[in-house]
Amino acid sequence: MPVLTVGDRYQDVWIAAALAAAMGGINSFLLAIMAGLYRGQTVLGFLEELGAGISAKVVGVVFTVFGVHVASITLRDFAELMVTYFYEETPLIVFIIVTALLAYWLAYMGIEVIVRVAQFVFPLIIGGIILINLASLNFGDPNNIFPLIEKGAAPIIRGGVTQWAFFGDVVIWFLLLPHLNSSVKKYTFLPLSVLAAGLLLVFTVFSIIWGIGNRVAVMRIYPYLSLVEEISVVEFIERVEGFFLLIWVASNFLKITLFLYAASVSTGHLFRLGDRRAVLLPLTILAVNLAVILFDNYLQLRYFLRPEVYAVYMSIIQLAIPAYIAVLWLVRKRRTPGMAE
Amino acid sequence: MLKKWKNIIKKVFAKPRNESQAIGGGESKEPVAVSLESNIKHLKAVFDRCTDVIFREFEAAIGGGVKTAMIYIDGLVNKEMLTDDLVKALMYDVSGINSSAPVSDPAGYLSRSIIAFTEVKVHDNMMDVVHSLLSGETVLFVDGVSKAFTLSTQDWVQRAVTEPATENVVRGPREGFTENLQTNYTLIRRRIKSSRLKFETMKIGAVTKTAVSVGYIEGIVNNKIVDEVKSRLQRIDTDGILESGYIEEYIEDAPMTVFPTVQATERPDKVAGGLLEGQVAILVDTTPFVLLVPVTFPQLLQASEDYYLRWPFASFIRFIRFVTLNIALLAPPLYIAITTYHQEMLPTPLLISIAAAREGVPFPAFVEALLMETTFEVLREAGVRLPKAVGQAVSIVGALVIGDAAVSAGLVSPAMVIVVALTAISSFSLPSYFGAFSLRILRFPLMALAAALGLFGVMAGLLALLIHLCSLRSFGVPYIAPLAPTSWRDLKDMFFRMPWWSMFTRPRMTGHKEPARQDYMQKPRPPRRRPGGKSGQ
Amino acid sequence: MKKEIIAVILVLSVLLFPGCWSRREVEDLAIVTAIGIDRMVLGGQEKPKLTVLVARPSQLGGQQANTSAETNADWLVSEVGDTLYDAERKLYRRSPRILRIYHNEMVIIGEDSARNGVQDVFDFLQRHKDIRLRTWMFVSRGDASETMKVMPELENMLSQEISEILVKSMPGTSETLAVDLRRFSEALVTPGWDAVLPVIRTIEPREPKGTKRGEKEAGQTIMLDGLALFHNNRLAGLMPPEEVTGFLYIIGKTQSGTVVLEHKTESGSISRITVLMSRASGEIKPVFREGSLEMEIKIDAEADVVEVQGDAAVGSPDVIRDLNREFSQKVKSIAEKSLDTAQKKYKTDIFGFGKTVHQKYPDYWREIEQEWSEIYPEVPVTVKVDAKIRRTSVIADPFQIR
Structure with missing residues (x-):
């Protein structure tokens, strides 16, 4: 959802979203194939098996930092919206701490509980977004999406890359996949879920363009919220921003939890801790602190999420590390035939 | 530090209690004596100052006047039966056998030919004799025989099978469990006529010796759950079990939660249904509440009536119940959150009328809600405790004084009264009284969160609740199955109640051993026409 | 389990002890139902003037409503500030309750202000988080603050009266177009599309006023009268x-x-x-x-x-x-x-x-x-x-x- 708060906006942004979804799908498919190679290990264990102990450490550190960093950015972004829109007088830190505590608790309970909570919450989030989008189709002007591809392919690709960067989150499944039930179809589940998320994103962006037009959307920091504002069903179901708030809280909370969990798995592996939960609290505190001190103001955060910064940052995690592992694996495989089986 | 304290506590309080010590002397394994006098003396010593123990000595007509004694506890036995079938038989020798002839095996002779009871046990150990006596059997000593006969003469005053008080239905059986274990067996056995229905009984409670019985259907139930239940029951070491609530607290998975992870019910049909789905029933003597494990949260929201009504109605009722669940938990917190933080969410006329109604109310919305909710809980508790005759008066006082007078005095706003009333009615509509308890309690922290942080607080509270619910288990079964982990098959019996002929399988979590409940293709359909044309000939 | 309880207690204490920052009881709110924006020259300097209509709950809803009183159902108050937001905050000086404009139904822009360009007004409306995109927009003949003095005839509040005329009645004539802030903004910012706004004006009706109104406004009533045509950000003319x-x-x-x-x-x-x-x-x-x-x-x-x-x-x-x-x-x-x-x-x-x-x-x-x-x-x-x-x-x- 943060994708809706940054980047260029023009009427073709939904095409960019589709592009991003496709890129994310391919990307995650590759990741899933690679994860299949690990045979029940995390990426770190796999690296060690390949004999690259030092790079395992490095990757472990990168994943830890990445997890905590993204968690803190998400915390901040989320809290900023709360303060801007709903709670003017409340200090930012309250939302950061409460959400981080909840995420800490859930991450502490382990992947099984995380999955169960997600199973419960996801239908609500997705159902809520779809309902909002559908409700927004009865106002607005479908002609808003024209002209198609007005400014050529460049802005679309740029937008696609921006949004793809947010799908980069899937890279943390490198750490989580081994924990999943083996009956889950590893190769299809990740790309399919990314594609589903991408479709939802396309639908959402489309509704925004359709509903409030890209020129109003472009002025707004939270265009989706503006769309929600406009909703009026039979002049009774109006002013539903509160429900959007609920959706927003739930989805951000899940995201933060996953990243904290991934960071703790990574750290636990790094220091060969028997119980990864020992590092969870320090990591959470770190994320909370980072969320507060990383950015002076919201505009810095928005600047950070621009493609020139964020997409490059994500590419390192999302492309460089898998590529490195793939090369390493290919080299080792050639050296020791039969290992691939 | 903590360990040290624990040790101290152990030393001070943990005394192993042993009933045999209470009886006095180390006579636990003392055999039954040959002499009648010594036996009686022994028992009199054991039952010293127990006025309800009756010793009756007489001479039996057999063997030329053998001294005999019969001991029982007054009130626990059927006296008519004793007089007719035991005393008369022995004194007058109604059997007509040559009474003067010497008997080579008096004990066997007595039990085979004379004592006309269906259940006669022979003991040679005083400990067993005492236990039998206490459970309502009559003990018979015969002079010269080093055996004690115990006759099952139990018959005490008991409540008839009546309609259960807590779980009422419009359609469905009106029987409820009683305080008598035997009756409760009967009520279940009448519904499940299968040799696979097993009851395993054990005695729990060092002093009370309460019979606790574990019931299950072999082949359907997961044996691991049965073993787990039994081992948890055996672990209980306490002096008394007076109600199944004691057992519940000793065996539940999550002792610190507000949610019940063991289901208590008064309805035999519910227990039978549970057994058929692979649940284990725990019957406790002296209470009409039978425990069912494992239980999931959605099951607490289901009434047995759901399965008797036709499925569209049942599904509709489930939907209503789902709504009332949310109202019962969320109406006051949402009211507080929206009226004190998110006024923009209300339609303008509603906001203005709420504001108008609140004009002059001295309390903030949170305090107002807390006040009203507490008042309501007090009224409710009073309603349960008060004698039935006074109940009416209390409800009038509650409704008129608290509701109407408080509003007209300007102490609370009418909107708040509506919210509280709605909440109250909604919480009554939940089928499980004990499940509704948890919601009643949770409403208060949620109200506090709503007052502190508005909708965000409510959402944070709900997420915390969700994490907690997701981490709970009841005897190995996730507490909010089949929602999470999702089992599409079982969702047929969750928000909707699908027709019976479409629910082919038992719940995955408890009934996976024998998943098929029934045959496919049982949907009723019009009779197929024969190719010959008209039906029949 | 112990940790859970400690966590819960911690969260609760964190939340409850420092206080509830954004909490506002309903009765402490001044619910703004209409905003008027004018421009006036004060001491040789051009300044915006903000006029708001605030609902009086005690005159409106609930059983204790006391409609027979002499007071009106809404309270008209205006203030001049250096900027619009400044003027809004200056209104606080006179309001015992906190002004909240998230229930604002309409923004009425004075003719003079509209002719002078709506750039600054537009930023105020867009940036203000409480002004919704669904707000109805109007241009008033003459000053908005004068138009807003009119007493409603059928409804309790003027804002209700105007919005009902706009939404319920005017479609029966097809003589005006309801424009909300979103549509207005879209037209303003889209090249090749100019904005229109419905015009609102006061008239002296031929019928006698049937209500016991304040003496000053007696005889005036409101009507919607065609459209105001914008060119870029300025009012260009009126369409009958x-x-x-x-x-x-x-x-x-x-x-x-x-x-x-x-x-x-x-x-x-x-x-x-x-x-x-x-x-x-x-x-x-x-x-x-x-x-x-x-x-x-x-x-x-x-x-x-x-x-x-x-x-x-x-x-x-x-x-x-x-x-x-x-x-x-x-x-x-x-x-x-x-x-x-x-x-x-x-x-x-x-x-x-x-x-x-x-x-x-x-x-x-x-x-x-x-x-x-x-x-x-x-x-x-x-x-x-x-x-x-x-x-x-x-x-x-x-x-x-x-």
Whole structure:
């Protein structure tokens, strides 16, 4: 959802979203194939098996930092919206701490509980977004999406890359996949879920363009919220921003939890801790602190999420590390035939 | 530090209690004596100052006047039966056998030919004799025989099978469990006529010796759950079990939660249904509440009536119940959150009328809600405790004084009264009284969160609740199955109640051993026409 | 388990002890229902003036409502500030309750302020988190603060009265267009599309006022009177209600309303036939004819006969055929009249001709975008109308009284 708060906006942004979804799908498919190679290990264990102990450490550190960093950015972004829109007088830190505590608790309970909570919450989030989008189709002007591809392919690709960067989150499944039930179809589940998320994103962006037009959307920091504002069903179901708030809280909370969990798995592996939960609290505190001190103001955060910064940052995690592992694996495989089986 | 304290506590309080010590002397394994006098003396010593123990000595007509004694506890036995079938038989020798002839095996002779009871046990150990006596059997000593006969003469005053008080239905059986274990067996056995229905009984409670019985259907139930239940029951070491609530607290998975992870019910049909789905029933003597494990949260929201009504109605009722669940938990917190933080969410006329109604109310919305909710809980508790005759008066006082007078005095706003009333009615509509308890309690922290942080607080509270619910288990079964982990098959019996002929399988979590409940293709359909044309000939 | 409890206690204490920052009880709010924006010169300096109408809950809802009191159901208060937000905060000086404008239904921009450009007003409206995109927008004849002094007739509050007239009643005339902030903003920021706003004005009704109003405003009432046409961010001119119908036909937004046709019957007399518009659609299509841009407007209209004055035999299909033709001409003429006013007189592209060109011919648009305001008044427009009469209400031929 943060994708809706940054980047260029023009009427073709939904095409960019589709592009991003496709890129994310391919990307995650590759990741899933690679994860299949690990045979029940995390990426770190796999690296060690390949004999690259030092790079395992490095990757472990990168994943830890990445997890905590993204968690803190998400915390901040989320809290900023709360303060801007709903709670003017409340200090930012309250939302950061409460959400981080909840995420800490859930991450502490382990992947099984995380999955169960997600199973419960996801239908609500997705159902809520779809309902909002559908409700927004009865106002607005479908002609808003024209002209198609007005400014050529460049802005679309740029937008696609921006949004793809947010799908980069899937890279943390490198750490989580081994924990999943083996009956889950590893190769299809990740790309399919990314594609589903991408479709939802396309639908959402489309509704925004359709509903409030890209020129109003472009002025707004939270265009989706503006769309929600406009909703009026039979002049009774109006002013539903509160429900959007609920959706927003739930989805951000899940995201933060996953990243904290991934960071703790990574750290636990790094220091060969028997119980990864020992590092969870320090990591959470770190994320909370980072969320507060990383950015002076919201505009810095928005600047950070621009493609020139964020997409490059994500590419390192999302492309460089898998590529490195793939090369390493290919080299080792050639050296020791039969290992691939 | 903590360990040290624990040790101290152990030393001070943990005394192993042993009933045999209470009886006095180390006579636990003392055999039954040959002499009648010594036996009686022994028992009199054991039952010293127990006025309800009756010793009756007489001479039996057999063997030329053998001294005999019969001991029982007054009130626990059927006296008519004793007089007719035991005393008369022995004194007058109604059997007509040559009474003067010497008997080579008096004990066997007595039990085979004379004592006309269906259940006669022979003991040679005083400990067993005492236990039998206490459970309502009559003990018979015969002079010269080093055996004690115990006759099952139990018959005490008991409540008839009546309609259960807590779980009422419009359609469905009106029987409820009683305080008598035997009756409760009967009520279940009448519904499940299968040799696979097993009851395993054990005695729990060092002093009370309460019979606790574990019931299950072999082949359907997961044996691991049965073993787990039994081992948890055996672990209980306490002096008394007076109600199944004691057992519940000793065996539940999550002792610190507000949610019940063991289901208590008064309805035999519910227990039978549970057994058929692979649940284990725990019957406790002296209470009409039978425990069912494992239980999931959605099951607490289901009434047995759901399965008797036709499925569209049942599904509709489930939907209503789902709504009332949310109202019962969320109406006051949402009211507080929206009226004190998110006024923009209300339609303008509603906001203005709420504001108008609140004009002059001295309390903030949170305090107002807390006040009203507490008042309501007090009224409710009073309603349960008060004698039935006074109940009416209390409800009038509650409704008129608290509701109407408080509003007209300007102490609370009418909107708040509506919210509280709605909440109250909604919480009554939940089928499980004990499940509704948890919601009643949770409403208060949620109200506090709503007052502190508005909708965000409510959402944070709900997420915390969700994490907690997701981490709970009841005897190995996730507490909010089949929602999470999702089992599409079982969702047929969750928000909707699908027709019976479409629910082919038992719940995955408890009934996976024998998943098929029934045959496919049982949907009723019009009779197929024969190719010959008209039906029949 | 212990940790869970500690966590819960921690969270609760964190939340409860420092206090509840954003908490506002309902009765501590001053619920703003309408905002008026004016501009005035104060001490040689031009300053914005903000006028708000605040609902008085005690006069409105609930059983304790005391409507017989002399006080009005809403409280009118205005303040001048350096900027609009400054003026809003200055209102706090006079309000015992906290002003909250998230329930604001409408923004009324004074004529003077609108003529002077709405750039600053626009930023205030967009940036303010409590002003919703659904807010109805108006331009007032004269100062907004004067217009807002009028007492409502049927509703309790003026804002209710205005918005009900706008949303419920005016569609029955097709003489104005309801514009909310989103639509207004879209038109303002989209190149090749100029904004319109409904005009609100006070009139002295011919009927006596039937209510016990304050002496000052006695005799005044409110009405919606056509549209205000913007060019870029300035009010360019006003369009009278009759021409608005034509505008609505062109953009396909008519709903109901009457058109009076003059029909010459066989006997030679003139019958006045009133038709009630039922359904209409309009389409604007940019086309290139001989290399130059032209706009083609196609209007489909339907109507029912609701009144016949005269002896026109509207029961006969032949007459209806004639009427169809006359109806088409009439629609065409009112559409052209409004085109004339907007395009030629005020040179404002309220129809969004530029936008349609942009959508249809983005490449061409890029060339002409800069000069659009010069090109626009000269663009030839052809109007094609296909209007039909569908039914004649519950009687066919007019009754002849003998």
